[in-house]
Amino acid sequence: MPALAEVPGIDFAKAERPARGAVALPVGKDGALEGISRDADRAAKGAIAEAIKTAGFKGAAGQTLTLYGVGPYGAVLLVGTGEGLKSATDLQTYGATVAKGTAGWTATVNVAVPDAKDVANDAAIAAQGAMLGAYDFGKWGKAAPASEPKVTLTFLAPDANAARRAWETDARAVAEGVFFARDLVSTPSNIKTPAWFADQVVEKFQGLPNVTVTMLDEAQIEALGMGALYGTGQGSVRPPRLVAVEYKGGTAGEAPIAFVGKGITFDTGGISIKPSANMWRMRMDMAGAAASAGAVLTLAKREAKVNVVAVLPLAENMPDGNAIRPGDVLTSMSGKTIEIMSTDAEGRLVLADGLWWTQEQYKPKLAVTIATLTGAVGGALGSDYAGLFTNDDALAQRFLAAADASGEGLWRLPVHPNTFKAIRSDVADVKNGGEGAPGASVGAAFIMEWVKEETPFVHLDIASMAWQNSGNAVDPKGAVGYGVRLFDELSRTYETK
Template sequence: MEFIVKNARPETLKTATLVVPVGEGGALGASAKAIDSASAGAISALLKRGDLAGKLGQTLLIHSLPALKAERVLLVGIGKDSELTDRQLRKVASAIYSNLKTLAGSDAVLALDELQVKGRDSYSKTRLLVEILADAGYCFDRFKSTKAEAISLKKLTLLAGKANLADVERASQHAQAIVNGMSLTKDLGNLPPNICHPIFLAEQAKALGKAFKGLKVEVLDEKKIKELGMGSFYAVGQGSAQPPRLIVMQYNGGKKSQKPYALVGKGITFDTGGISLKPGAGMDEMKYDMGGAASVFGTLRAVLELQLPINLVCVLACAENMPSGTASRPGDIVTTLSGQTVEILNTDAEGRLVLCDALTYTERFKPQAVIDIATLTGACIVALGSHTSGLLGNNDELIGQLLKAGQQADDRAWQLPLFDEYQEQLDSPFADIANIGGPKAGTITAACFLSRFAKKFNWAHLDIAGTAWISGGKDKGATGRPVPLLTQYLLDRSQA
């Protein structure tokens, strides 16, 4: 869908549908008043008659209002509050899209510039609105014999005042790049695991490198992974017929002297649990265990589209965790790239085993900050549910920047503690470290494990086990998170 920004009086515009907000009790803003005046009080008459109460998310479609060039006007209720919350804005935007997608006509004009959203200026309000509307049109029907019916809507025009026209245009551009990144993340996550395996992800990285100039792509195969001494990473993939791949993508949009930011993604393209086999119920959703890697793909795509003036390195540890005669076993001890040894007590705690070697590998780029993203622990879903990502790390400034970015992007994270006391749960009598820390504080001990491989840089860990996809039922599917959070963090760094 195309989004354009225009400064114009709404009552003068020719369009298939003109969208105007109305407050509860019939309160009219400037746009609604102008349209009401041009149409000789037609809107006021409808509201007085009780056709629309103006409650949040209510809509009323009016055809052929006199003296207007718009074919129809869609009134949308915004409630009684003078300022909307982010969640209320989402409800208003969803109501608008639900109506527009059912109508004929290829365009619509949104006279929503006067909406006030708590804690948001014109830029951030518009960006969130465009993200919601653009993302609402996502559909994954690649494997359906009958495709979803195409909607007529192709263009949305956002009205803005002269004073904030530049901010609204910038917001629209950023939002569309973020949604394009989210769509890539969703597509990769929703693909079946017989198609989306480590070699396939490596091919997608190379395709991204061809599509965007300035992206350097390197793929390390299983032989190179083993030769480098990434024994932990190699152990996870050794039970599968699909060989592991380490994917490295470098974007240099900043000065040569600038140290890069690094994103490290867990890319377990299917997780059976290995020898520590998972229960069968819901195992199909373990194709989403590469959600961390998918979100790095999506964030990088957004950065490439916006050509941000930063340097960024993305390291993806991709493997398939399968049980077989060659699979690693509980009790095995492996040597990581860092030289530390790990006793594998549970082969279903495999994400940290691939990430630890990826984190050590990332040291060579001398990054100024490293963020790893992983669908790492079911314990994170127990702690935070499916609304909030878990966040831990070794640098308070970096943690604060990510929390702020999540708030700004409405893609929130919540910090969990990383106290030294938790480290003791990972003690092993046979190796330097065990790969699990028992039933208590599973999300924290998983991060404690990773922290031992992140001592040479500022590091944060995002556990997206609860937020990367919607589980079960007809609405099952990848969410595209945390692409908005990560892109916002990099936008903030590019503007610092």
């Protein structure tokens, strides 16, 4: 993968008015200056307030104004905070806005960090947002950026040492997990074969303590009877893989949380081929696997006190003389048979075998499938929420709370008993489509057929969240890395205290 484009250096210092140099200052509603921002204006003999008034700068959230040569300051970036920052997501957005606004600068920038109510480690979270917002996948074949960043953002905190510890032991790891997921999703699929994906995961986790990586090749997949995973990939010259990344940071012997991520490295639709318009975007059809791997990377790097495993069933869905056809019947690892209604409903096939293998191998205390599964979920929820499916109300609330804390939106959707009836087959146990039933719920119901009675289970359909056409302060245009921050927040609720 290409080297990351220039991300800023990150440092921390005591929260006091900078004497000189470059600064980034928060500005409240109607241009209000408080704390360090007010002190900096006094040092500039009121020039900052005067510039705000002259420019008509209202301090709306995310609004910016850049000034040069103001009093003792060579450069000043003013960042609007509106009614104030109220959450970690707001702090991330503030930090990302600072990073974007200072991207061309070549100096150390002292960043005043506004207090966000009920958020610990404000400065570290703002720094995390700066790193996330500075991400750029870059271009293949182009020279890597300079090893040393051109700009260093020094975030001002009441206790600089505590902020630095929070960054180095926690917040940076989250950003690194998101970066890994974004890199995987962004990579073109002529490079990103199942074998390449598997090798990237092995390389990324090499040397990390308490981590074990297991990889199954196509022969092992076939020998285990994973007919759904093997069948999905049999139309491609690039054979399937299954990768498991287990991190043991919690109580010895305790069952792990399992993240099972759909890993279709490119999806043509197979024999049920997709329209050509926007098919190029199907390089992102492995975003669930990327999120699962990225989340475990985050947890391992911050040494989280929890046991987790990411399971990645990887395949390429191609049309070929050897590809599966509509009307075929596949036998999954569990022995359950599947009638193929559409070869373009392949994600649920690889998840069926991946989920069953996970339960057999790890007996997880919670199993979560995450997938760019259906276009229907976008029709229901747009690009504001991923779909959440579970029969467990307490689990649903736990996930929704994690979504709120992480800023990665979720909305619970139903799976009606009639949906299970809709996927009954005349020639097999189930079929991978349900005519007349809601599409996103059909996908969830199908996967639920492989959930053991004793396994708490949640399914996330992230089809409308994994890729941004325009981007925002924190998330770039293109691959978002959706799910890493959500799974990190969820895992915190399970950590050993």
